[in-house]
Amino acid sequence: MTLPDDQVRELARLFPGVQQANEGGVTFFLIPKLSLPAGCTPERVDALLCPTARDGYPSRLFLAEQVTSRSWSTARILERNWHMVSWRIREGPRLAQMVMAHLDAFK
């Protein structure tokens, strides 16, 4: 799937150091040291955005560490182990909006 260039540039501007990588025909964005909502421990964590449908979710955000006492499951993507929570956001937001909407899970 081709993602709009302007959205990719916007994501890179808002989340410095973001890297794009493919696996299994899916594009992912690695966001280093993403700041989490206030009260989360740790405060910053590497995150991986899957902007397309995966496992029944329109998009997903994976974190390198578990941050709160929610129910977590795990996945291995791009040679790293990730943690994710069951959190569904609406379809259609821009890439940067997706990241923020997924972070609502931890507020």
Added chain:
Amino acid sequence: MNVEAHVRIPRPLCDRVAADLRRPHRVAFERVGFVSCAAASAGGATQLVLACDYHQVDDAHYLDDPRSGARINADAIRVAMQTVMDSKRGAFHVHLHGGRGLPSLSRMDQEEIPRLVNSLRVVGPRMPHGILLLSGDSCAAWVWTPGSASPVSARVTIVGHPMHLIHPGVSAASEAPDRFSRQPFLGQGAQSTLAQVRIGVVGLGGGGSHIVQQLAHLGVKQFALFDADVVDESNLNRMVGATAADARAKTSKTEVAKRVISAITPEVELATHLGRWQEQAERLRGCDLIFGAVDTFAGRRELEVACRRHLIPYIDIGMDVHQVGKEPPRMAGQVILSMPGAPCMFCLGFLKEARLAQEAAEYGAAGPRPQVVWSNGVLASTAVGVCVELLTDWTGPRDRPVYLSYDGNAGTVTPHIRLKYLHATDCPHYPLADVGDPIA
């Protein structure tokens, strides 16, 4: 610490390289080229080198030099250096010697090619570079790992059908003459191949326990075993080697598998991990071939991803029992060989987003899946047969993907009907460009 290197080359890429190198040239007696390679660690000091592309040398970049088989000019070297910089991949000088068997470098090769490799190392210091030398039926490799002063002679695996494992300096294993006297039809060298191959098995319950037992009987001597579970009562209906005492003691499944294998072949090299393979992923990468006997589609996807990324053939087995209404239960299963570069489990229609989504929606609610010993045994035996075929080529050329469908009610194993409608021979989901470490 002594660095070891292991080069993996997909067979279609190897054939493409050889075909190009065999083309006659107007002034040169032979051709050379460059193979792009990704890198990954296989744990410890083992450097994996994963061949993913080939760059031929332009006809105009050969020099007319009767003293040399092939002499290339500065432009050819500049192009190779630029490719290293652009692709962020290592580069291996490749050429072809006539004859068969493990080839060796000529004196002129030894004097001149390392100088060229040094130029590549200057522009790509964090990547492995080196030399590949093909013969009519084999391949030798010398790898300069990042920072090393001298090359190491590498293991080479040509990944495809058949697999070709090339271990320089390792002679054929001597076996007790009677041990394998009933399986000479597997071919000359088959027993040596089985002794040298390192096989990973993920999941050591109903399916995996049969697999390791059969591999040990066949003469496989190197195993990496992964399972996070311990034996309980519910495993005793199907798990080879597990006893009531194991269920009481909560013996790990890896320990039971180790016991079964060691009882058949005491002199094995056996690494076990009591946990998820994802915690020891580097160890998995070091395997030449991996069996997956896992319960979930998501688990299969993760194993296939890891295998594709490291150019490892993956053999998947699984079964299920469904019941609709008042009809008798239907038992079905599959054996799939997922070969790097060839159609994957998504291409074959076995993995689908809808199926993964349904599984995720039922997470934690599905309960234990039906499993029985005879169907586990049929599927495991079929998978072991696929593995032996791949390693020994005893049935001859095969060019179709392996997707076998098990009908437990009819007692048949047949090629899956989807293969009739599969026209692609490659895979759009896992291109060779994606091998190796994903984030530079």
